[in-house]
Amino acid sequence: MLAGIVMSVLRLNVFFLRRWLEAPFVGVENYRLAIDVNGGIGRGMLVSFGVTVGYTLLVVGLSWLLGIFGATLLQRRFPGRGVLRTLFLVPYAIPVYAAVITWKFMLARDDGMLNHLLDQLGITDGTTFWLLGDNAFASIVVVSVWRLWPFALLTLMAGLQSIPDELYEAAEVDGAGMWQQFRRLTLPMLRPVNLVLVLVLFLWTFNDFNIPYTLFANSVPPAANVITMYVYQGSFQTWNFGLGSAMSVLLLGFLLVVTLLYLVLTSRRSRHA
Amino acid sequence: MGVIVQRRKLADALTAALVTTAGGLTACSGSGGDADAQKITYWASNQGTSIQNDKDVLTPELKKFTEKTGIEVDLQVIGWNDLLNRIMSATTSGDSPDVVNIGNTWSASLQATGAFVPFDGETMKSVGGKDKFLATSMSSTGVPGETPTSVPLYGLSYGVFYNKKHFTDAGLTTPPTTWDQLVTDAKKLTKPGGKQYGLTLAGASYTENSHFAFMFGKQQGGEYFDDKGDPTFVTDQNVKGIQQYVDLLGKHKVATPSSAEHTTTTDAIADFTSGKASMLMGQNNTAAGIEAGGMKADEFGVAPIPIVSPLPPGGEKINSHVAGINIAAFSGKNEEGALKFVDFMTSKDTQVSLNKSFGALPVTQEASQHPDFQTPENKVFVDVLAKTAAPMPMIANESQFETTVGNGMKDLIARAATGKSVTDADVRKTLENAQEKMKSGGS
Numbered sequence: 269m270l271a272g273i274v275m276s277v278l279r280l281n282v283f284f285l286r287r288w289l290e291a292p293f294v295g296v297e298n299y300r301l302a303i304d305v306n307g308g309i310g311r312g313m314l315v316s317f318g319v320t321v322g323y324t325l326l327v328v329g330l331s332w333l334l335g336i337f338g339a340t341l342l343q344r345r346f347p348g349r350g351v352l353r354t355l356f357l358v359p360y361a362i363p364v365y366a367a368v369i370t371w372k373f374m375l376a377r378d379d380g381m382l383n384h385l386l387d388q389l390g391i392t393d394g395t396t397f398w399l400l401g402d403n404a405f406a407s408i409v410v411v412s413v414w415r416l417w418p419f420a421l422l423t424l425m426a427g428l429q430s431i432p433d434e435l436y437e438a439a440e441v442d443g444a445g446m447w448q449q450f451r452r453l454t455l456p457m458l459r460p461v462n463l464v465l466v467l468v469l470f471l472w473t474f475n476d477f478n479i480p481y482t483l484f485a486n487s488v489p490p491a492a493n494v495i496t497m498y499v500y501q502g503s504f505q506t507w508n509f510g511l512g513s514a515m516s517v518l519l520l521g522f523l524l525v526v527t528l529l530y531l532v533l534t535s536r537r538s539r540h541a
Numbered sequence: 542m543g544v545i546v547q548r549r550k551l552a553d554a555l556t557a558a559l560v561t562t563a564g565g566l567t568a569c570s571g572s573g574g575d576a577d578a579q580k581i582t583y584w585a586s587n588q589g590t591s592i593q594n595d596k597d598v599l600t601p602e603l604k605k606f607t608e609k610t611g612i613e614v615d616l617q618v619i620g621w622n623d624l625l626n627r628i629m630s631a632t633t634s635g636d637s638p639d640v641v642n643i644g645n646t647w648s649a650s651l652q653a654t655g656a657f658v659p660f661d662g663e664t665m666k667s668v669g670g671k672d673k674f675l676a677t678s679m680s681s682t683g684v685p686g687e688t689p690t691s692v693p694l695y696g697l698s699y700g701v702f703y704n705k706k707h708f709t710d711a712g713l714t715t716p717p718t719t720w721d722q723l724v725t726d727a728k729k730l731t732k733p734g735g736k737q738y739g740l741t742l743a744g745a746s747y748t749e750n751s752h753f754a755f756m757f758g759k760q761q762g763g764e765y766f767d768d769k770g771d772p773t774f775v776t777d778q779n780v781k782g783i784q785q786y787v788d789l790l791g792k793h794k795v796a797t798p799s800s801a802e803h804t805t806t807t808d809a810i811a812d813f814t815s816g817k818a819s820m821l822m823g824q825n826n827t828a829a830g831i832e833a834g835g836m837k838a839d840e841f842g843v844a845p846i847p848i849v850s851p852l853p854p855g856g857e858k859i860n861s862h863v864a865g866i867n868i869a870a871f872s873g874k875n876e877e878g879a880l881k882f883v884d885f886m887t888s889k890d891t892q893v894s895l896n897k898s899f900g901a902l903p904v905t906q907e908a909s910q911h912p913d914f915q916t917p918e919n920k921v922f923v924d925v926l927a928k929t930a931a932p933m934p935m936i937a938n939e940s941q942f943e944t945t946v947g948n949g950m951k952d953l954i955a956r957a958a959t960g961k962s963v964t965d966a967d968v969r970k971t972l973e974n975a976q977e978k979m980k981s982g983g984s
Contacts, residue, residue: 282629282654282940283653283937285632286632286654286656287655288633307977309977377798395798399802400958400959401955401958401961402959487804487955489952502978504626505944505948506944506981507941508978508981
């Protein structure tokens with residue numbers, strides 16, 4: 269991290285790659301380039317930031333919703349519960365690169381399974397691009413949710429285990445239905461777990477490099493150009509590691525500020541609760 | 542509510558741990574080991590029909606080298622989309638191979654890193670001397686007037702491959718000779734329903750995109766750098782040059798839409814050999830890929846890439862760059878072993894064997910006279926290289942021109958493929974962004 273901060277104030281480009289300590293000091297020039305929305309680089313970063321915010325909100329929201337839905341369903345004993353639990357956790361258990369490369373094959377236009385299926389069912393003509401253009405955003409959201417929701421499920425299942433059954437029995441005696449039990453008992457009891465879970469999901473998603481890089485390789489569509497890819501391209505397209513480091517530092521700063529604000533706000537609400 | 546308090550404490554502790562470990566992107570670095578005099582590591586570029594094919598072709602030759610010198614070669618073949626980044630990372634980390642293949646257009650950029658052994662008088666003599674190589678190939682080994690840091694290995698130039706049966710079926714007797722003819726023929730070859738298109742492109746390959754931007758820009762009278770080496774991306778001529786290429790997919794709709802997803806020429810070759818596309822613009826080693834894909838040598842022909850006619854003011858008759866692969870040795874590694882290997886790879890027998898296998902052209906005087914390279918198909922590429930090819934700008938920022946413009950073009954091609962129009966303003970904006978990125982990382 270310290271190396272990154274040092275690099276961000278240097279003109280560290282292709283000419284100084286082998287002797288980076290000799291790279292000229294440029295002060296905040298790299299930061300100025302990264303946040304100057306009148307220039308192409310700064311404007312691109314702002315757009316990428318917007319894409320990342322939308323992507324993160326959707327992925328975190330959907331992962332949490334699927335997680336809580338699955339955890340609630342799996343709370344009661346029924347035949348096959350163990351099998352279902354195992355099945356649901358598979359996306360999280362298999363190596364991310366293998367999983368995303370498989371998705372990439374499935375989403376290919378010409379010989380991808382998805383287009384073939386949609387064509388067979390008569391829903392589309394089977395020529396949709398899923399990894400290019402605006403559809404790329406939907407693709408990256410779906411793949412990320414598929415990968416992340418089992419973690420939410422696992423965490424929430426563990427959280428639900430710690431809620432005593434007596435509380436539910438008491439609630440039933442008082443005439444509370446399933447929805448009321450969920451709203452007035454499950455959610456408040458899960459609050460501490462949710463606070464951590466949402467923060468972790470947010471940090472992982474906002475910061476994720478593996479899924480976008482594997483899915484789009486070096487050809488990232490503007491609709492799915494998330495900030496980690498933008499930083500990567502800023503560094504590697506022109507080997508301008510000074511600029512890339514400045515972008516990384518800005519990203520880290522943003523995540524720290526958001527995290528601190530989140531912790532302050534949630535701890536206040538906890539105290540007032 | 543003691544349980545909740547405990548859980549909150551646990552949650553806070555977990556949060557603190559996560560926050561301290563959550564961060565931005567970090568760079569990794571490796572470290573080079575001690576050079577072993579009897580071993581070298583060689584990073585080869587992907588020249589054959591697949592990474593495995595490269596290994597199959599190179600391994601017997603490397604064995605000969607080991608038998609001759611006692612030096613073992615650890616071979617790694619790297620795809621084109623990763624090669625430049627791998628080399629750049631190696632120059633930074635010091636965790637580099639001993640010998641590496643480079644796209645010859647990157648010569649000057651890699652020369653600027655100071656990471657490679659300079660081929661000065663004595664070193665050049667140790668690999669056979671400057672006169673061993675063809676002058677055209679030597680023109681792409683670095684900044685003119687400076688000591689080269691690589692020598693030629695394989696010679697390449699561009700041509701247009703065409704499916705003879707498709708042409709006959711469409712009533713076409715000869716390949717197109719002007720750009721308008723190419724577009725007209727491609728329209729005739731494009732059938733309704735998406736079963737057959739006139740062309741296929743490697744539209745998601747930044748290297749291919751930048752090569753076409755360069756050659757079509759030249760046809761339109763454009764230059765990407767001025768005499769001082771400063772970028773001049775944003776000109777009407779360069780915009781027209783890129784439009785000429787992107788319009789095949791957008792305006793004319795004569796290229797396979799999936800061209801936008803093709804990251805390598807190999808992907809485009811699959812369209813060609815499966816009959817989905819009738820033409821393919823590629824370098825001479827493409828022929829080997831086409832044959833490996835199941836087409837016989839007499840089922841396809843090759844011609845020079847058509848040129849705009851009449852040429853606009855300032856336009857040049859250019860339909861290829863002086864393409865090719867160079868070989869370079871990293872400084873501070875096993876330099877002696879590396880130079881022996883470079884000498885071996887550029888010796889007559891190895892040149893004939895490898896260039897035949899990869900469908901490339903020899904780069905040395907001796908090997909280029911070999912009868913196996915005097916075929917009509919090879920003559921097309923030799924003539925292009927001699928008469929209508931221009932060297933890419935031999936300046937330190939050249940590789941950044943390829944990455945910025947080539948990657949920008951990927952987006953334009955994707956827009957065209959997904960049915961969005963690509964206007965002059967869109968191309969201009971792409972070039973403006975590319976130039977700004979390049980300037981930010983410039984000298």
